[in-house]
Each structure stands twice: as structure tokens, then as C-alpha cells.
Amino acid sequence: MSASKVAVVTGANKGVGYGIVEGLCKKFDGTIYLTARSENRGKAALAKLKELGFSPLFHQLDITDQESVDRFKEYIKSRHDGLDLLVNNAAIKYIHQLDTEHNSSANATELAVEEAEKTLEVNYYGTLRVCQALFPLLRNNARVVNISSASGRLCNIPSADLKAKFNDPNLTFEGVNKLMEKFIKDTKENRAEQEGWGTAYIASKVGLTALTFIQQRIFDKEVPNRNISINAVHPGFVDTDMSEHKGNLTVEQGARAPLYTALEANLKGKYIWFDSKVVDWAASPSP
Structure with a gap:
């Protein structure tokens, strides 16, 4: 059984997740797991990193599938008996194509429901599923980074009542x-x-950020306290499939704040902007 430090990044076969794994390969002294829903895409990403001289490991992980999550948990437990860094990066920005020729209010509602369910299933419930499975394996002083978004800032919710809740x-x-x-x-x-x-997407990321703060409060009350830190990070508007390649940041730039939070920052229960500065989640951005 390995006694070295262990890091896991979800949804890491491309985009910011891939950039985080590459950054960890340069800075993290331990075993790094690149995980992805697709085994083929995950192994292809692993091959690219090996061509660069890095040696992370791959494990299949579909965060929407409880059996997949449980298999991964048991693998980490049996192979390493613990975990030091978890980066919850896996997410989607679901975009449906409305058939305007057959459009109707009923059809539009059906598509909106599909978007809502699929988005929350990955971005909120999937991440929660992984946390519930892996948190018992976190070692003392472990760190968790939840990849949020600018959309995960509370001011994006129009309702004052919902904001208050x-x-x-x-x-x-x-x-x-x-x-x-x-x-x-x-x-x-x-x-x-x-x-x-x-x-x-806003609802899912606001929910995820709110979840982050709750998780930190629970960790802080643990007896004995394991000194776990968990933070939410907005990586910026990155040139990835998620942004339809409209982002102004490179993948490497998008990985900087998550890597800083994972490896350097002494922060707990914060919402961190892409420039690595802590911002007030509940406040509107300054003009």
C-alpha cells in the first residue's frame, strides 16, 4: 500500500481539468490521478502528458454513476488508504438545440427541464456524490478544491429571497x-x-459554491479535527469546449488559481477569483 501523497482531479481529460493535472505533475510530490468518464478520452489525455515526460495515473470515474464512484473509492482506499488533494472539476454546460420548426411552449418547457436536470446532475449532485464517497478518505491537512464559476457568484441569482436562503x-x-x-x-x-x-448553470454553480461553505463548516467542527480545507474557485473565462472556445484565457492560465488554492493558499471556506484573490461571494462585483 502506497504511503505517498495522493491527488485526484475529476473531469480531467481536457480543458481546465487537464491543465490542473499538468500543473500538479510539475508541482505535486505524490501520485496524481487523472479521472474521466470516458476511458478512451482519459487514456488519450494520459498519453499526451506522458509525451511531455509526466507520469500521472488514470482511473475511470463517472460522477453521475454511483457504482463508478464507489469503485473508485474502493480502489483509492485499497491502493493508498487515503487522499490528500481532491479537485472537483467535472462539470457540463448543457446546451439544447430548440427545434424552431416544431417549437411550442410545451416543447420549450420540456427542453428547459432536460437542461435543468442534466446540468444539476453533473455540476451539483455529481460533485456531492464524489464528496460523500471520498471525504472519509481525506487525510489530515488534506485540501479540496471545488471548481465553481463566475456564474456561481450569488449576485447572479435575481431573487432577493433565494439569495437570502x-x-x-x-x-x-x-x-x-x-x-x-x-x-x-x-x-x-x-x-x-x-x-x-x-x-x-447559474443555479448549479451557486448551489456548488454554497455547498463548499457548508462542507468547510462541518470540517471545522470535526473531533478530532483533521485540518481539512475546502474552497471554491472561479478559474476564469477559459478557451475550452465549455466556453465554446470564446474564452480569453489559456488552459494553463485557467489552472493557475485552482493550483494556487490546492498547493499554496492557506485558506478555508473561501470563494476565489481567477486572479487568486478572495472575493465576497455574496457581494456584487465592483463596477
Whole structure:
């Protein structure tokens, strides 16, 4: 059983996740796991890194599949008996194609529900699933980085009532789950806009960021305390498939704030901007 430090990055076969793995290969002294839903794409990314002289390992991980998550948990537990760094990067920005020729309000609602369910299943529930499985394996002084977004800033939620609920210092896991369930319900009832939610992507990333703060509060109360830190990071507008290659940052630049948070920063329960500065999650950006 390996006693070296262990790092895991989800959704790492391309984009910011790939950039984070490459950065860890240069700076992290330990075993690095590049994980991806697709075994073929994951191994192809691994081959690219090996051509650069790096030697991370690959393991298949579909964060929407409980069996896949459980297999990975048991693998890490049996092979390493612990984990020192977890970067929850896997995410989607689901875009449906509306058939304008056959468009109807019913069809539009159906597509909106599909977008809401698929987006939250990966960005919120999938990440939560991984955390629930791997958090018991975190070693003392381990770090967790949840890759959020500028869309994950609370000001993107139009409703003052929803903002207050997300920003409640007593908000619990169950409370965030109920808010996510409400978003799905409101979408199904064609009330999401009226209720002041914003887009599915915004709801998923605000939910993830709120979850991050709750997780840190729970870690802080652990007895004995393992000194776990967890932070949410906005990597910036990066030139990836997620941004439809409209981003102004390179993958390497997008990986900088996550890597800083994972390896250097002495922070707990913060929302960190792409320039590696802590920002107030609940405040609107300065003009």
C-alpha cells in the first residue's frame, strides 16, 4: 500500500481539468490521478502528458454513476488508504438545440427541464456524490478544491429571497438540496424565471459554491479535527469546449488559481477569483 501523497482531479481529460493535472505533475510530490468518464478520452489525455515526460495515473470515474464512484473509492482506499488533494472539476454546460420548426411552449418547457436536470446532475449532485464517497478518505491537512464559476457568484441569482436562503449561515446540506429540488420543480412548472433563478448553470454553480461553505463548516467542527480545507474557485473565462472556445484565457492560465488554492493558499471556506484573490461571494462585483 502506497504511503505517498495522493491527488485526484475529476473531469480531467481536457480543458481546465487537464491543465490542473499538468500543473500538479510539475508541482505535486505524490501520485496524481487523472479521472474521466470516458476511458478512451482519459487514456488519450494520459498519453499526451506522458509525451511531455509526466507520469500521472488514470482511473475511470463517472460522477453521475454511483457504482463508478464507489469503485473508485474502493480502489483509492485499497491502493493508498487515503487522499490528500481532491479537485472537483467535472462539470457540463448543457446546451439544447430548440427545434424552431416544431417549437411550442410545451416543447420549450420540456427542453428547459432536460437542461435543468442534466446540468444539476453533473455540476451539483455529481460533485456531492464524489464528496460523500471520498471525504472519509481525506487525510489530515488534506485540501479540496471545488471548481465553481463566475456564474456561481450569488449576485447572479435575481431573487432577493433565494439569495437570502443561499447566504444563510445556518444553511445545511439538506437546505441546499431542497433549493436544488425547488429549481427543478419551478422549471417543470415553467416558473423558474418568475421565481428569479437565472439559468440552470447559474443555479448549479451557486448551489456548488454554497455547498463548499457548508462542507468547510462541518470540517471545522470535526473531533478530532483533521485540518481539512475546502474552497471554491472561479478559474476564469477559459478557451475550452465549455466556453465554446470564446474564452480569453489559456488552459494553463485557467489552472493557475485552482493550483494556487490546492498547493499554496492557506485558506478555508473561501470563494476565489481567477486572479487568486478572495472575493465576497455574496457581494456584487465592483463596477
